[in-house]
Amino acid sequence: MAPFDECSVLLPSATLEDFPVGGSNSDARSLLAGWTILWHPRLLAQTEQLPTWYRADTPPNPDGPRVIVIPDPSLKQIPSDFRRKCDANPDCVWVTGADRAEMISALGEVLGIAPADPNCQPLQSGPRTLGVEDFFAAGYLSLQIQIMTRRLRYTSNLDELHLQNRIVAAAKAFCQRDAEAAAEGLHDVFDCLSEERDHYFSSDPHLVDLTLLTSGVLGTAIDAGWLDRFRASAGADSDADGLRGTPRNVLVDATAAAEIDAAKEDPGKHERFNKFVQLLSMETVGWAGGGIASQSSCLDAMTMASARHVIESGTALATRAIGRAPSVYATLSGLTPVDIIPALSALGYQGVIPIDFTAGIGFGDESKVIVSGGHRELEALTAKPIDAAGDAAFLSLGAHLGELIDSGEVATALLVHWPDRVCDSFLDLCRAATWSVAMGRFWTLPRYFTDGERPYHHGTLDALSKHSASSVVERLIGPTPDETLRSMAESFCLAVRSEAQSTLRSIAMLANPRLLDEADDADDRRLVSQAIGVAPASGETPGKHTLCFNPHAVATRRQARLHGGAPSGEKFVYAASGAGADCDVTFDVPAMGFTRLSATHAVKKKGLLKRLTGGETGIAEPAVLKNAFMAVALDETAGGISGVYSASRGNRLSMRLVAAGGLSGNQDGGTMVCSRMQVDQSDSTIGVITATGELRDNDGKAIAEFMLRYQLQRGSRLLRIDGQLKPKSDLRVASESEFWNRYFALRTAVAGEAAILRPLVRDKVHSASAKKMVAPLGVVIDEAEKQTLVVGHGLPLHRKVGDRFLDTLVAIPDGAERSEFQVTLAFDCPSPVAIARSCIAPAEVFAIDPPGTGSSGGQTGQAWLVHVSSSDVLVTEMQTARRRDGKLAVRMQVIQTRPKTSKVRLQFCAFAQSAFVADASGIERSLDELPDDVRCDDGVVVLSLGNHQAVDLVVVFDV
Structure with missing residues (x-):
């Protein structure tokens, strides 16, 4: 067949400004394949010109030798007699197909291009492997640059003649098996396209390739040889597929981390997963993790302290599995609420991806923002994920990134996929990125957050997940449900009681530091009693003396029965009524304090009327x-x-x-x-x-x-x-x-x-x-x-x-x-x-021994041991310990329960010397040159809390 006069593709649009956007992946796949297939080096060498395009509804007259590609979306727009005209011309090649493979097969039948054609085999030029795919990548990049230019209303400065000369020269050199000349020509082509983009934008877009992994997916992928292909594409071995070390990233789900960690006990499995762990140590491979298992991923169903512990345990699991702590937090399922940011910062994370990939939510209006919480900041990748297995998003990716740059954002394309599940357009983008940064630069996640462009704007993360109810329901339904409503309720109540118990014991040890040595062996009642100088009674029957301790940051009203008398008429005694020889007392207990009652007065006798009528009116x-x-x-x-x-x-x-x-x-x-x-x-x-x-x-x-x-x-x-x-x-x-x-x-x-x-x-x-x-x-x-x-x-x-x-x-x-x-x-x-x-978890009420048997002080009274200035601030999960320098320290969660900012003062029964927000060093942080976000004024801790802010606070006492 004689050389073709022209190679053209029929597009379902009038101009490149209205080039199709979105639609189905199948239509996008055929459309992009129709454009890029004409950049085959054999066609470029024969025509000695760039491919052209026409409107599908007004195609050219099919005369002379030519190749016409009709993508699937264009078939319904072409005139009814156009196919007949093409068939009437024996030199006209009609090409259509669902994807690039089908179109190559159709072209191969006409041009004699077979997969084993020696003129189309890869060439080695220094460290780079040249293939037909590099010409397809040039074609894809050319399309995206043109769409970007027109969509953003810029005037094109592309030297099309130079571009045509260099791509034709590269194609001829490739067909003649001249690797150096082909590489030189392709370099000029990509440089030309980069210069065109640089006329409009001086900053480069950012590209992040993220492979999602779960336990089942990881094992199946390893068995299918994915590791070797992944290593090659990331540049660990010889660049067998020509991508020259494109930076890659993986998201290690909690289930995958658990399987890797458990495999260490099995030599066979350990060898299998160890190759994957070694892969993550490569400079061109990044990873994110630290998320929690999907079955417990509903943070909305936890207390704040439990949520923090779950995040810490997920990080510890990922650290054990991979051998080092993750620097970027991400989870496959479940949102990352804004109040978790301080905990992530304290764990050493440098960035966060707050996206629920399973539900497809959690992304924001901007690609990269700064999220704040609890006086801590983290950079967050909030770009809407792009399915790298589907071609639809790649139709106008260039224009999308250009719009982001034009609006002042840190333009980022987050390309997400499962192992080996990517489309041809994604591979074209990867190859184009090895030649130039016209469409952006690929990053590993750690470097994206440390060396990448810092965002200019602050963003917000959702506090509540709209899918949390669905997450809970999933655990309740099915033939073998994981939990019941009652078991969930019991589990949550157990967590609240555990935190209240921790606070109760911590306050007791703060009031009496000598109890630190006895805390492991003493029960709650004994600790509380000894903290204020009394001893708990041995029996459970009503006694003459009672103690009530309240671990909560709100005053409460309780009831107790005293034997043999009534308490004195203190203001905190709401009411007292006789019940035979006993007295039922209703009394108030201060927040995070105690009330002590003793039967020191005789029970008032009922009047004659009450005796005749049977007593007081009941409730x-x-x-x-x-x-x-x-x-x-x-x-x-x-x-x-x-x-x-x-x-x-x-x-x-x-x-x-x-x-x-x-x-x-x-x-x-x-x-x-x-x-x-x-x-x-x-x-x-x-x-x-x-x-x-x-x-x-x-x-x-x-x-x-x-x-x-x-x-x-x-x-x-x-x-x-x-x-x-x-x-x-x-x-x-x-x-x-x-x-x-x-x-x-x-x-x-x-x-x-x-x-x-x-x-x-x-x-x-x-x-x-x-x-x-x-x-x-x-x-x-x-x-x-x-x-x-x-x-x-x-x-x-x-x-x-x-x-x-x-x-x-x-x-x-x-x-x-x-x-x-x-x-x-x-x-x-x-x-x-x-x-x-x-x-x-109501305040504890129990009988204590009478005075003279281990008690001291007054018989009836109350006192607070920790005072919080704001009723909207919650103090929970206190833990008292001694530092290495001998000082007493208390670590606690301080939570602003309302969406408002307030200045909070915390006063303790001991003199507070220093206070700070906990970091990785815990209570052992040096007390020299502490930040001024928390201070101590004459033993009183003062700090500011923002909207719904939760602070992991450490207070050191001069004890």
């Missing part, structure tokens, strides 16, 4: 519970709460059991039918009413049996509800949509439609727009002049229904015999987070 009456703060009206027909009345605020709310529409048959949640309501206990200190019955569907059929026990104490703003629910059927849930249509819940209804629901997540009060919420501490129903806290006691899932209803999920029909749950309603409490935690 519980038939279907009513009431104290000084509220009156709770129960529905005797249904068994739920018909109203809660407090002072002049009217009816606060109502509450009942409901079943979702898939169980009840309607949106109202079924009907409660109470078979029995009885008063179990009623006196001046406490009232308990129990309601039992059935929850019925729309047809009157029983779908569950229930028992609800309502409890209200004297002087309390808390209404406690203990429940049991036994579903009548076992309806296994197979999907998330089914789950949200088949659940049992306590539905709280308020009167106003303007109520705002504020979930308590990681010990902070948040605003949430999502209707499905994960808030194991509970939800605040915020109305104009009143607030109601629904404490779920660890129940993680809540749902907003309509404008006035909040569902707290208590059970699902999973085949369990009986589901037990607790919910507490707290009315107008100023510190909802601390109140919710105190409901789960």
